[in-house]
Amino acid sequence: MKKFKAESQRLLELMINSIYTNKEIFLRELISNASDAIDKLHFISLTDSNASRDFEIKLEIDDKARTITVIDNGIGMDENDLEENLGTIANSGTFKFKAENKTDEELIGQFGVGFYASFMVADKVTVISKKYGTDVAYKWESSGSDGYTITPSERDDCGTTIILNLKPDSEDNKTDEYLSEWRIGELVKKYSDYIRYPITMLCTSERKKEGTDEWEEYKEVRTLNSRLPIWKRNKSDVKQADYIDFYRTKYFDMTEPFHYFTAKTEGALTYNALIYVPGKAPYDYYTSDYKRGLSLYANGVLIMEKCEDLLPDYFGFLRGIVDSSDLSLNISREMLQKDRQLKALAAGINKRIISEFNKLMASDRETYEKIFLEYGASIKFGVYENFGAKKDELKDIILFRSSAGEKLISLKEYVSRMAPEQNEIYYASGKTLASIERMPQVEGMKAKGNEVLYLTDQIDEFVMKVLGEYDGKKIVPVGAAGEEVKDDNLKDLLTFMTEALDGKVKDVRLNSNIGSYPSCLTAEGEVSLEMERILNNMPTGKGIKATRIMEINPTHVIIDMAKDLFESDKDRLKKLTNILYGEALLLAGLDIGDSAEFVLSLNDMIS
Numbered sequence: 001m002k003k004f005k006a007e008s009q010r011l012l013e014l015m016i017n018s019i020y021t022n023k024e025i026f027l028r029e030l031i032s033n034a035s036d037a038i039d040k041l042h043f044i045s046l047t048d049s050n051a052s053r054d055f056e057i058k059l060e061i062d063d064k065a066r067t068i069t070v071i072d073n074g075i076g077m078d079e080n081d082l083e084e085n086l087g088t089i090a091n092s093g094t095f096k097f098k099a100e101n102k103t104d105e106e107l108i109g110q111f112g113v114g115f116y117a118s119f120m121v122a123d124k125v126t127v128i129s130k131k132y133g134t135d136v137a138y139k140w141e142s143s144g145s146d147g148y149t150i151t152p153s154e155r156d157d158c159g160t161t162i163i164l165n166l167k168p169d170s171e172d173n174k175t176d177e178y179l180s181e182w183r184i185g186e187l188v189k190k191y192s193d194y195i196r197y198p199i200t201m202l203c204t205s206e207r208k209k210e211g212t213d214e215w216e217e218y219k220e221v222r223t224l225n226s227r228l229p230i231w232k233r234n235k236s237d238v239k240q241a242d243y244i245d246f247y248r249t250k251y252f253d254m255t256e257p258f259h260y261f262t263a264k265t266e267g268a269l270t271y272n273a274l275i276y277v278p279g280k281a282p283y284d285y286y287t288s289d290y291k292r293g294l295s296l297y298a299n300g301v302l303i304m305e306k307c308e309d310l311l312p313d314y315f316g317f318l319r320g321i322v323d324s325s326d327l328s329l330n331i332s333r334e335m336l337q338k339d340r341q342l343k344a345l346a347a348g349i350n351k352r353i354i355s356e357f358n359k360l361m362a363s364d365r366e367t368y369e370k371i372f373l374e375y376g377a378s379i380k381f382g383v384y385e386n387f388g389a390k391k392d393e394l395k396d397i398i399l400f401r402s403s404a405g406e407k408l409i410s411l412k413e414y415v416s417r418m419a420p421e422q423n424e425i426y427y428a429s430g431k432t433l434a435s436i437e438r439m440p441q442v443e444g445m446k447a448k449g450n451e452v453l454y455l456t457d458q459i460d461e462f463v464m465k466v467l468g469e470y471d472g473k474k475i476v477p478v479g480a481a482g483e484e485v486k487d488d489n490l491k492d493l494l495t496f497m498t499e500a501l502d503g504k505v506k507d508v509r510l511n512s513n514i515g516s517y518p519s520c521l522t523a524e525g526e527v528s529l530e531m532e533r534i535l536n537n538m539p540t541g542k543g544i545k546a547t548r549i550m551e552i553n554p555t556h557v558i559i560d561m562a563k564d565l566f567e568s569d570k571d572r573l574k575k576l577t578n579i580l581y582g583e584a585l586l587l588a589g590l591d592i593g594d595s596a597e598f599v600l601s602l603n604d605m606i607s
Helices: 007-021 023-047 079-086 093-101 114-120 181-191 240-251 339-363 365-388 391-397 412-415 431-438 440-447 460-465 490-501 529-536 555-569 570-589 594-607
Strands: 056-060 067-072 122-130 137-142 150-155 160-167 200-207 214-222 258-264 271-277 294-298 302-306 319-324 400-404 405-410 424-429 452-455 473-477 506-512 517-523 547-552
Touching: 023 056, 023 067, 023 114, 023 160, 023 181, 023 302, 056 181, 079 122, 079 150, 114 122, 114 160, 122 529, 181 200, 181 302, 240 258, 240 271, 240 319, 258 339, 271 339, 319 339, 339 365, 339 391, 365 391, 365 400, 365 405, 365 460, 391 460, 400 412, 405 412, 412 424, 424 440, 424 460, 431 452, 440 452, 440 517, 452 460, 460 473, 460 529, 473 529, 490 506, 490 547, 490 555, 490 570, 517 529, 517 570, 547 570, 555 570, 570 594
Parallel strands: 056 200, 294 319, 424 452, 424 473, 506 547
Antiparallel strands: 056 067, 067 160, 122 137, 122 160, 137 150, 200 214, 258 271, 271 319, 294 302, 400 405, 400 452, 517 547
């Protein structure tokens, strides 16, 4: 018996015990290796007609002998190949073949270690192989890390047969399931459905006995894989119904997606993608339990069911598949290197998603608005996170309600219909559209003919702060866009009212831009009144205060009353000032404080 090299022996032990956490992938690895072997012979057949044949991967189950057999009619291995490829772990015959033949053929196994996943489920592995162009077959046999033997054997044609003698079934290692035709078929469908060669197995079926109502079992060879994935087919050959059926089958979602699109790139980074926008957000989408990510394939072989690195959080609602031939696989297909290829792949997909949404806004606005109503808060989060690192990429695909009507609009559309003399983009924040409509500042802006964006999502105002401007137009809250009025005759009155509020506001000012209301609240500095409300509803945001300013409408009749009281009854003026402040709080959606005192003051003023 030959011994594995010391480092190979240790690596084998590590792989069996720790690297592969999902034991069922052993079959994926063997099928992928078989596909590689066929790829190599197929490449040779392009110039050697003797190598041409009907390529196939066969699976066999023997429940009595407790064996699983994988057979391919690929290039095969001779004694030296068996020694080199299976005797030294991590030595890749596939990688060497690509280098020697200078081919860009899509070969999956470039690290030569996936084969050893077999030892997770098998206590003995036998490999019988005959290399194309030779007359002698050889058998490689091993029971694990102790070592292996290589002896002459027999095989009719070139190719490789791998026989796994399964370990006894136990609580920690359920191996009996791999003797089930249904289970093997399920694993092929899950991991190897898009291998380009047919994967066949003799399966049990039932039929009625001829001329009777009795059923009988019979055996038939079935092809277990669909071979060509839907995302690699010619678009002209795939109907919309096919894409929808694939989505429903893949994701068990009977709600039709809002939209889907395909993407294909070739060159420095090659990939095919099929991406869906679900018609309804998952119930747990905005919780920590939700797992985002696209299914990642390498040449049709499933690597990860949900690869989080392919999608940023703000596009986490998307579902789909990315299939690339440019990924570096490290040790096993279960572990990907965090390399530039994966980052470049994610960046390319993100760019493609944004491009698709921009295109959809122009070509099918109704559909995009449905998407935004369902997932807009998530997209806006992308503008805000990481200090606005992605704001320039996302700013044109965010939408808002506005004072112009019910239709959602973009910042670009807002700017396109601004009056020539308008230099700022105005917005107002509140809990509901109705509460925003009643804001004094909004009424004042509308009276002047200026459009106002309505923000009702909690993240909206933070997004506006991060954006700062659009197309050279500063984005400001309506409260910051007021026209302060200077009136020296009212200077003493305003000072008195400021002192009467006893630190509740920084200042009381005049503003002629608040419509028919006598007073309103606005804020100075970075924290707005809406931010104050939102932050104080958070567990970590208690005690945050905006710098409040009370604005008084100099043309309102109540202000005329205040002027008279300033001369005749300053105690009643204090009550009137607190009533105006209470009204301003209510209009801003903020806590009024002592409601009983407010009601008593109001009753006293009108009695």
